[in-house]
Amino acid sequence: MLSKQDIFGYEPNQQYSTAVAYFSMEFAVHQALKIYSGGLGFLAGSHLRSAYELKQNLLGIGILWKYGYYDQSRDKDMLMKPDYTEKQYTFLQDTGITFKVPVHDAEVHVRAYLLKPETFGTAPLFLLSTDVPENDFLSRTITHRLYDPHETTRIAQSIILGTGGAMLLDILNMPPDIYHMNEGHSVSLNFYLYSKHKSLEEIKKRVVFTTHTPEMAGNEEHRYSLLKEMSFFYHLQEHEAKSILGMDGDNFSYTLAALKFARKANGVSALHGKVARDMWSHNSGICEITSITNAQNQKYWEDPTIGKAIKLGNDQEIMLRKKEMKADLFKVVANQCGKLFNPDVLTIVWARRFAGYKRADLVMQDWNRFLNLINNEAFPVQIIWAGKPYPEDFGAIGLFNSIINRALPLKNCAVLTGYELELSALLKRGSDVWLNNPRMYREASGTSGMTAAMNGSINLSLPDGWVPEFAKDNINSFLIQPAADGLPDQEQDNQENTNLMNVLERRVLPTYYNDQKQWLSLVKKAAMDVVPAFEASRMANEYYEKMYKA
Known part of the structure; x- marks a missing residue:
């Protein structure tokens, strides 16, 4: 025994x-x-x-x-x-x-x-x-x-x-x-x-x-x-x-x-x-x-090189390591989707367990505005989705496949399969922005944004789950204004899509491309605020x- x-x-x-x-x-x-x-x-x-x-x-x-x-x-x-x-x-x-x-x-x-x-x-x-x-x-x-x-x-x-x-x-x-x-x-x-x-x-x-x-x-x-x-x-x-x-x-x-x-x-x-x-x-x-x-757990999830650079406040090393981690992720994008992503371009990732209330397609709600976003040559952007629907949730699988179909002709949009620990780590390390837009009060906690912050990625999120305990808008993250409680789902989706796109167009993209110092300040503050408060010890x-x- x-x-x-x-x-x-x-x-x-x-x-x-x-x-x-x-x-x-x-x-x-x-x-x-x-x-x-x-x-x-x-x-x-x-x-x-x-x-x-x-x-x-x-x-x-x-x-x-x-x-x-x-x-x-x-x-x-x-x-x-x-x-x-x-x-x-x-x-x-x-x-x-x-x-x-x-x-x-x-x-x-x-x-x-x-x-x-x-x-x-x-x-x-x-x-x-x-x-x-x-x-x-x-x-x-x-x-x-x-x-x-x-x-x-x-x-x-x-x-x-x-x-x-x-x-x-x-x-x-x-x-x-x-x-x-x-x-x-x-x-x-x-x-x-x-x-x-x-x-x-x-x-x-x-x-x-x-x-x-x-x-x-x-x-x-x-x-x-x-x-x-x-x-x-x-x-x-x-x-x-x-x-x-x-x-x-x-x-x-x-x-x-x-x-x-x-x-x-x-x-x-x-x-x-x-x-x-x-x-x-x-x-x-x-x-x-x-x-x-x-x-x-920080030891498991944090890339030690970027972690050290953030602790030392070494902006040049943070930017260098971030581009290296993006390049590692983009090898998977090229292998799975046949698309070559650019490490110099702001990269948004939506990746988590794939369920309807998490609204993977919220950014696509206004299709014309979405196309304007991804075709903006002044502020270029790349978007990656990943996640596993429950294999008998045919509504969620249908949504996953519809995103694949919409992303297929777009050279800067990709949907990856195989969302497990290794891909999750690559996505967190290779993202600049970690997008989280569930219906309010439906996300008990959500933890993916914690490990993203440990790896130099900025949370762009609705204030649900753990986020209100962490997020300081424009200081360590970007917050999406939620719609009023009690609205019909479609009206809520419309309002929160508008609010999401406003934040992306007016704050996230201009900061990334025009104010590198402020962007790096967000990165460093997010990493400092997420540990030890949201570290598993x-x-x-x-x-x-x-x-x-x-």
């Missing part, structure tokens, strides 16, 4: 002696380990990296997705095509531990693998797989695809993560002081804990919860009857699950249940904390909802101080 020394390989710092198990459906720790889809995984990956740097007593629990999320490629017309390729990971340690988890009144065999800390510089991460010979075909597919489109498979995935992860910790004889649910996917772990402790109050002593979803429709829920049939409540009956939590109705909400099981919860920015309290506070029996703003420490300590 693995010892704690075998798992950690280091003695945790006494300052962080509380033992924590961090449950997340996805972790983005390295390009080679494709078990993530977007921001939730990027956040979890940075958390594990900073936990390792601080030598915290924290380990991760996740799923070993055989086919990952999906591989984003192109069809013969250059449009997006999802591919599913089996992944092999020889750097994971097979722990030799196989155990049984009840799913759909059957016993599913689960194998545990370990990503050791020294492999990628993270806290230890256990990854669970049902793709083992002891299982039938259907059971093996549970851990094949991250966010499988089939409802029963998605429920089974949550059971493996939550119940299976909690069972593994007992098998290891390492039950933690704190079970941290990063989003509600792992909420079934609480029913397993109830079978041990027979008390909601005992569970509350041990569980904390981070919510990431600021709109009701995005919070997962399923019918009680289906969950009972799937063994989601472990050995409890449907009426017992309802009684313990004081939750009636036909549907079980993962988020609401997590708020009732946890002793404390947090939103992922100050603004999102308020939104979450407004969403859930009318429910009885929920815990306090505070906020801990997301952050990203602050976040990892804040979780211990605010959430884990009794």
Whole structure:
């Protein structure tokens, strides 16, 4: 059996002696380990990296997705095509531990693998797989695809993560002081804990919860009857699950249940904390909802050369390194799109998880004005888009493909596929402007702009998510004025497109081309303001101080 020394390989710092198990459906720790889809995984990956740097007593629990999320490629017309390729990971340690988890009144065999800390510089991460010979075909597919489109498979995935992860910790004889649910996917772990402790109050002593979803429709829920049939409540009956939590109705909400099981919860920015309290506070029996703003790991994300140049205030070195990083990104543009971009031209990037509310095409809303922008020879501009839509979100895929089609004939516009850690890093380092224009109050935090700022890129953003805590207009960023609350979507889009284009035409482009000193001042101030306030060591420490300590 693995010892704690075998798992950690280091003695945790006494300052962080509380033992924590961090449950997340996805972790983005390295390009080679494709078990993530977007921001939730990027956040979890940075958390594990900073936990390792601080030598915290924290380990991760996740799923070993055989086919990952999906591989984003192109069809013969250059449009997006999802591919599913089996992944092999020889750097994971097979722990030799196989155990049984009840799913759909059957016993599913689960194998545990370990990503050791020294492999990628993270806290230890256990990854669970049902793709083992002891299982039938259907059971093996549970851990094949991250966010499988089939409802029963998605429920089974949550059971493996939550119940299976909690069972593994007992098998290891390492039950933690704190079970941290990063989003509600792992909420079934609480029913397993109830079978041990027979008390909601005992569970509350041990569980904390981070919510990431600021709109009701995005919070997962399923019918009680289906969950009972799937063994989601472990050995409890449907009426017992309802009684313990004081939750009636036909549907079980993962988020609401997590708020009732946890002793404390947090939103992922100050603004999102308020939104979450407004969403859930009318429910009885929920815990306090505070906020801990997301952050990203500087050591992983920041290019050290530009980081050093910014710290020294070496303007010449900043400009030189920025052009080198742009040239690196533009090799990908040339390879994928057959277009040669110019490192001397202002480059705008829109890149993140591809969802409708993030409005990737907002800059194109007024097509004639957009064409005037990209054809302006006095203030030339290049624009790059990237991001992965959910492979069954055909509306988002249609939007992605429509941007490809509109960009194809434009020599200074490109859409890149394969938005994972390596491409994300290239885009942040190679951009001059990082564009963020979601519908207001829909972005819980957003972290891509943090790592862009670490690499000499200026945020051009609506004041949503983490941005109000960071942005100082014309000092470390450019802010887009939001439309009034409550407007119809189309009117909101029209107004915010106008405001976005005004900022680009009147402030961003003239500053970049006519006032180099001011531009570099923005670059340096952004990098100085983003660290340490939005660096993941602050976040990892804040979780211990605010959430884990009794």
